[in-house]
Amino acid sequence: MSARPRFREQFLQAREDAIVESVNRLLAEKGFEAMTVDEVVADVGIAKASLYKHFTSKEELAAAAMVRVLDRALEEVARLRGLELSAAARLQAVARWAYEQQMAGQMPALPSQNSTLRATLTGDKAYMDRLMQLSDDLGAWIVQAQGQGELNPALPPELVLYTLFARACDPVLGVMRASGAHTDAQIVDWLVATCFKGLAP
Amino acid sequence: MSARPRFREQFLQAREDAIVESVNRLLAEKGFEAMTVDEVVADVGIAKASLYKHFTSKEELAAAAMVRVLDRALEEVARLRGLELSAAARLQAVARWAYEQQMAGQMPALPSQNSTLRATLTGDKAYMDRLMQLSDDLGAWIVQAQGQGELNPALPPELVLYTLFARACDPVLGVMRASGAHTDAQIVDWLVATCFKGLAP
DNA sequence: GTCTATAAAGCGATAGAC
DNA sequence: GTCTATCGCTTTATAGAC
Numbered sequence: 001m002s003a004r005p006r007f008r009e010q011f012l013q014a015r016e017d018a019i020v021e022s023v024n025r026l027l028a029e030k031g032f033e034a035m036t037v038d039e040v041v042a043d044v045g046i047a048k049a050s051l052y053k054h055f056t057s058k059e060e061l062a063a064a065a066m067v068r069v070l071d072r073a074l075e076e077v078a079r080l081r082g083l084e085l086s087a088a089a090r091l092q093a094v095a096r097w098a099y100e101q102q103m104a105g106q107m108p109a110l111p112s113q114n115s116t117l118r119a120t121l122t123g124d125k126a127y128m129d130r131l132m133q134l135s136d137d138l139g140a141w142i143v144q145a146q147g148q149g150e151l152n153p154a155l156p157p158e159l160v161l162y163t164l165f166a167r168a169c170d171p172v173l174g175v176m177r178a179s180g181a182h183t184d185a186q187i188v189d190w191l192v193a194t195c196f197k198g199l200a201p
Numbered sequence: 202m203s204a205r206p207r208f209r210e211q212f213l214q215a216r217e218d219a220i221v222e223s224v225n226r227l228l229a230e231k232g233f234e235a236m237t238v239d240e241v242v243a244d245v246g247i248a249k250a251s252l253y254k255h256f257t258s259k260e261e262l263a264a265a266a267m268v269r270v271l272d273r274a275l276e277e278v279a280r281l282r283g284l285e286l287s288a289a290a291r292l293q294a295v296a297r298w299a300y301e302q303q304m305a306g307q308m309p310a311l312p313s314q315n316s317t318l319r320a321t322l323t324g325d326k327a328y329m330d331r332l333m334q335l336s337d338d339l340g341a342w343i344v345q346a347q348g349q350g351e352l353n354p355a356l357p358p359e360l361v362l363y364t365l366f367a368r369a370c371d372p373v374l375g376v377m378r379a380s381g382a383h384t385d386a387q388i389v390d391w392l393v394a395t396c397f398k399g400l401a402p
Numbered sequence: 403g404t405c406t407a408t409a410a411a412g413c414g415a416t417a418g419a420c
Numbered sequence: 421g422t423c424t425a426t427c428g429c430t431t432t433a434t435a436g437a438c
Contacts, residue, residue: 198399
C-alpha cells in the first residue's frame with residue numbers, strides 16, 4: 001500500500017538478487033555447513049537482520065540459490081532443445097554445461113545428509129517444481145537415448161539421472177584443477193568423456 | 202612405568218579401537234560436520250574428557266578413522282595381488298570393494314572443503330603414509346592397465362586414481378538404495394559398470 | 403585415566419530503536 | 421525495512437576432583 005510501490009519493489013528485488021548471487025557463490029566455494037550467514041551479509045554489505053526480512057532461515061537461502069541454478073539449467077535445456085542433436089548428445093551437452101558451471105564457481109553444493117535442509121527443500125514449491133521439471137526433461141532424453149541405443153538400456157533411467165546430478169558436483173574436478181597440470185577445458189573434456197564412456201577405452 | 206603395563210595397554214587399545222570404530226560408522230552415516238563428539242562418547246559409553254585423553258581434537262578422530270579404512274583398503278589390495286587377475290580386473294575389484302564398504306556403512310565421508318581437517322590429515326604421518334602407499338599401488342595397476350589397453354590411455358593416471366577415490370563416496374549409491382527398488386548387489390553392479398564403462402552402451 | 407561440571411567460542415535468529 | 425546489539429543454543433575443548 002505504499003505510494004510508489006514499483007520503485008521499492010525493484011530495489012528490494014535487486015537486493016534479493018544480490019543476496020542469492022552471493023549465496024550461490026559461497027555455496028559453490030565452501031558448501032552449506034561451512035557457509036555462515038555472517039559471511040553472506042558481509043559479502044552483500046547489509047545487516048543480518050535485514051537479510052532475515054527477506055529469507056526466514058539459512059535453509060531458505062540455500063533453496064533460493066538452488067532455484068536460481070535450476071532455472072539456469074532449464075534455460076540450457078531449452079536452448080539445447082532448439083538445436084538439432086540426438087538425445088544422447090543433448091545429455092552430454094548438459095553434463096558439459098554442469099562441469100563448466102562448477103569450473104566457474106557457479107554450482108552450489110549441498111550436503112545430502114542434512115535433514116533440516118532436505119525438509120526445507122522438499123517443502124519449497126518453487127524448488128520442487130523446477131527439480132521435477134528438469135528431471136522430466138532429462139528423463140525423456142534418457143529414455144529416448146536408450147531406445148536409440150546411444151545410452152546403455154540396461155541401466156535404470158533414474159540411475160542415469162542421479163549420476164548426472166551427482167557429476168555436477170563431482171569432486172574430481174576440484175582436485176584436478178588444484179593440481180594445476182592441465183587446462184580447464186581439458187579437464188572438462190576428460191570428465192565428460194569419463195562420465196559417458198567410463199575409464200575403459 | 203606401571204607395574205602391569207601390558208594389561209593396561211591392551212585395555213586402552215581396546216577402548217581406542219571402540220572409539221575409532223564408532224567414529225568410522227558415524228562418519229559414514231552423517232559426515233564430519235554433522236558428527237558431534239558428544240555422539241561419539243555417548244555411543245562408546247565414556248565421558249568426553251576421557252576421549253580427549255586419547256585424541257586431542259575432532260579432526261584427529263577423523264584421521265584415525267581414515268587410517269583404519271586405508272588399512273582395510275591396503276589389505277584388500279594385498280589380497281587381490283595374490284589372485285591371478287589383470288590389472289584392470291584388480292582395479293575393478295577395488296572399486297567394487299569400496300562400493301560394498303559404502304553399502305555396509307563402513308566408508309567414512311570427509312568434506313573436501315574443510316581446511317582445518319585437511320591440515321590435520323596432511324600433517325598426520327600415519328594417514329599420509331597409507332594414502333601414498335595406496336596411491337602407489339593403485340597407480341601401478343592403472344599404468345599397467347593402460348599399457349595393456351584395458352584402460353583408456355588418454356586419461357592421466359592421476360585422474361583415474363582420483364575418480365576411484367571419489368566413487369568410493371559416490372552419493373548415487375545412497376540415493377539408489379533409498380529408492381528401495383533394487384537389491385544392494387544389483388546397485389553395486391550398476392555402479393561398478395558405470396564407473397568403468399560409463400553411461401553409454 | 404575417568405568422571406562431572408564448565409569454560410570459551412561460533413553461529414543462527416531476534417528485539418527494539420530509528 | 422534497516423540497523424545495532426544481543427539472545428539462546430550448540431559444540432569443541434578443558435579444569436579439577438577422585
